[in-house]
Amino acid sequence: MKKHRKYLMIYIIVVIIIVILILIFSKTNDSTKVLNYNEIEKDNILQNKVEITNELNNEVNNEINNNVVNNNINNALSENITKENKKYNDANMQEEIEENLQNEGNVETKKWGNNVAFIGDSRTQGFLMYTGQKDVVDYTYIGLMVDTAITKEFVKTSNGDKVTILEDMKNKDIDTVYIMLGVNELGWAYSNVFINKYEELIDKIKEIKPNSKIYLQSIIPVTKEKSERDDIYNNVRIKEYNSLIKKLADKKGIKYLDISGALADKEGNLPKSASTDGIHINKEYCKKWLKYIQENS
Helix, strand or coil: CHHHHHHHHHHHHHHHHHHHHHHHHHHHHHHHHHHHHHHHHHHHHHHHHHHHHHHHHHHHHHHHHHHHHHHHHHHHHHHHHHHHHHHHHHHHHHHHHHHHHHHHHHCCCCCCCCCEEEEECHHHHHHHHHCCCCCCEEEECCCCCCCHHHHCCCEECCCCCEECHHHHHCCCCCCEEEEECCHHHCCCCCHHHHHHHHHHHHHHHHHHCCCCEEEEECCCCCEHHHHHHCCCCCHHHHHHHHHHHHHHHHHHCCEEECHHHHHCCCCCCECHHHCCCCCCCCHHHHHHHHHHHHHHC
16 A cells, blocks of 8 residues: 555656646747747847838938939029020110110210310219210329319329329310319318419419310219218308309309209209219219210310
């Protein structure tokens, strides 16, 4: 009986060991499956990331290609538009030049040569430039005044020396002199000093060229905006000086040219459209100035 129990116990122990082994084996397989499953999932995720990255790269490349194509198209269009605009502008410019030449050709103008001299400041410089007076004797200088017109050595001679207007005039066959001075002298304390110096200049020209015709031009007004904000360069002061210049012309028996009346508006101001700085005259109004001189001298 005891022997039988001993065998039974051994049998039970063996069965228990087998069961334990089976359970251990089952867990090992499950773990392996889980690991395999995780590896598979990891591979799938990596593959998906790679696919997504490739798709994004493709989209970016497509976008870049599209942008390049669009930029090339836009550049080509812009280039064509620029060329067309240039052609249009060149054509308009040429048309304007031809129209101006035609209009100028319809106006009978006096032919001025080196027998005609102009004495003046930067305003007269602009006048000679804009109206193309290349053959006249140019006695203009920026900031020139009635006193420096007598004393300043700025006229270049053929040998390169610089002399005064009067010294140079002695050696030239000048029979007509146009003078416009006064705007730079508006700040002088005494207007009688201005007019006395002006008279001295005229007398010295007559001594050198007694048979010459001298024309005194009025000072051109400034714009309303310039006049209202400036205590010196204003139209009240300019009118005062022009009155003195006209009296001087009458006294000396020479002609006074009222350029100011030819260019000013109804209120006596230089139109705003005639100047960018309120003082110096643009090309359009220089032509009006020229026309007035030619019709009245």
